[in-house]
Amino acid sequence: MSDYSSELHIALLAVQRAVILTKRVFNEKAKGTVSKDDKSPVTIGDFGAQALIIKAIKHAFPKDEVVGEEEANTLRENKALSNQIWELVKGTKLDEPSSDAALGGELESEEDMLKAIDQGNSKGGNKGRIWALDPIDGTKGFLRGGQYAVCLALMVDGQVKVGVLGCPNLPVDDKEPLDAKSGEDASDGPGRGVLIGAVEGQGATSRPLGTGTLQNPSAISMRPIQDLKDATFCESVEAGHSSHDDQAEIAKKLGITKPSVRMDSQAKYASIARGAGDVYLRLPTSKTYEEKIWDHAAGDLIVREAGGEVTDVHGNRLDFGVGRTLKNNKGVVAAPKASHNEVVEAVKAVLGSKAS
Numbered sequence: 001m002s003d004y005s006s007e008l009h010i011a012l013l014a015v016q017r018a019v020i021l022t023k024r025v026f027n028e029k030a031k032g033t034v035s036k037d038d039k040s041p042v043t044i045g046d047f048g049a050q051a052l053i054i055k056a057i058k059h060a061f062p063k064d065e066v067v068g069e070e071e072a073n074t075l076r077e078n079k080a081l082s083n084q085i086w087e088l089v090k091g092t093k094l095d096e097p098s099s100d101a102a103l104g105g106e107l108e109s110e111e112d113m114l115k116a117i118d119q120g121n122s123k124g125g126n127k128g129r130i131w132a133l134d135p136i137d138g139t140k141g142f143l144r145g146g147q148y149a150v151c152l153a154l155m156v157d158g159q160v161k162v163g164v165l166g167c168p169n170l171p172v173d174d175k176e177p178l179d180a181k182s183g184e185d186a187s188d189g190p191g192r193g194v195l196i197g198a199v200e201g202q203g204a205t206s207r208p209l210g211t212g213t214l215q216n217p218s219a220i221s222m223r224p225i226q227d228l229k230d231a232t233f234c235e236s237v238e239a240g241h242s243s244h245d246d247q248a249e250i251a252k253k254l255g256i257t258k259p260s261v262r263m264d265s266q267a268k269y270a271s272i273a274r275g276a277g278d279v280y281l282r283l284p285t286s287k288t289y290e291e292k293i294w295d296h297a298a299g300d301l302i303v304r305e306a307g308g309e310v311t312d313v314h315g316n317r318l319d320f321g322v323g324r325t326l327k328n329n330k331g332v333v334a335a336p337k338a339s340h341n342e343v344v345e346a347v348k349a350v351l352g353s354k355a356s
């Protein structure tokens with residue numbers, strides 16, 4: 001049976017390489033932003049990171065499929081944008097040659113880059129080896145100067161086996177507690193940038209994000225919490241992505257008095273997994289929106305491996321094996337194992353009171 005050590009190694013290196021590119025774009029004023037059909041933004045950073053990561057996965061594991069958020073159609077119609085991304089991608093490499101070689105080295109051409117982006121077109125499902133990739137999660141945060149994450153997970157027969165989150169704007173220090181401002185005006189200066197990884201059954205680790213060989217990992221775990229009223233809870237920044245009102249009511253029911261930490265991206269999962277916060281609530285704002293697997297796969301495994309539980313609002317585990325979306329689930333509730341049930345009961349009470 002595989003211990004997934006080579007998959008974890010490649011995933012960590014691939015995310016680390018992509019972050020070199022996203023940091024360059026984050027620190028540029030012009031981020032090459034276009035609007036997608038669903039009106040959400042995508043930048044040259046999202047496209048470039050997707051190309052680099054898919055190239056790495058296809059080099060190391062040629063038969064694996066990838067469910068990636070982005071696709072190259074708009075780029076084939078917008079040559080100027082495509083050129084701009086290629087200029088970024090072609091110069092991006094890890095500064096340790098054997099690590100870069102493990103990812104297949106540089107992409108060959110602009111066309112090779114577009115092809116790589118389009119290889120993220122797997123339909124997903126519960127058969128075989130499929131990677132879920134969010135090249136920049138929290139694009140709105142990325143544009144605003146907040147938190148964002150580069151997210152990659154391997155699913156085998158619909159179960160998440162490996163998860164990696166690169167969070168360039170989180171503090172390196174795992175125990176630096178979140179406060180109400182942690183999600184705002186973030187930077188990737190000194191003391192920032194963390195790379196979190198997990199393998200099913202083997203726990204979760206964090207290490208500083210680097211630019212070459214991987215730095216040494218430390219084990220991470222959720223903070224033991226005696227009483228939920230002392231908890232710090234995280235939620236999305238955008239009110240359109242999760243219901244701030246419902247979340248405030250749930251927090252009140254649990255006796256939580258600290259203000260919520262509003263933070264973009266799976267940096268929320270990363271933060272609670274390493275004990276900088278405790279609970280992540282994502283209550284649906286619409287009856288029709290289906291959460292995307294790339295927005296949750298890595299975070300789900302990392303939190304569970306750090307001693308937490310992750311379910312939907314009904315208390316059911318997230319089902320990653322039904323396609324590109326979590327169509328069998330509604331919302332997300334992540335909390336330390338011992339407290340999770342109490343949180344789900346509060347969620348049910350609040351949502352139940354609104355059902356009629």
Ligand SMILES: Nc1ncnc2c1ncn2[C@@H]1O[C@H](COP(=O)(O)OS(=O)(=O)O)[C@@H](OP(=O)(O)O)[C@H]1O
Nearest residue numbers: 136137138139140236237238240241263264265289
């Ligand atoms: N309506 C709706 N409901 C729920 N979720 C949605 C919705 N629309 C978009 N998205 C997805 O939210 C992803 C970002 O989630 P965050 O928790 O980071 O939200 S936020 O940016 O702080 O608001 C964001 O991921 P990225 O596109 O990778 O940034 C989207 O996939």
Ligand SMILES: [Mg+2]
Nearest residue numbers: 040041069139
């Ligand atoms: Mg997006």
Ligand SMILES: [Mg+2]
Nearest residue numbers: 134137138295
């Ligand atoms: Mg996302």
Ligand SMILES: [Mg+2]
Nearest residue numbers: 069134136137
């Ligand atoms: Mg994204």
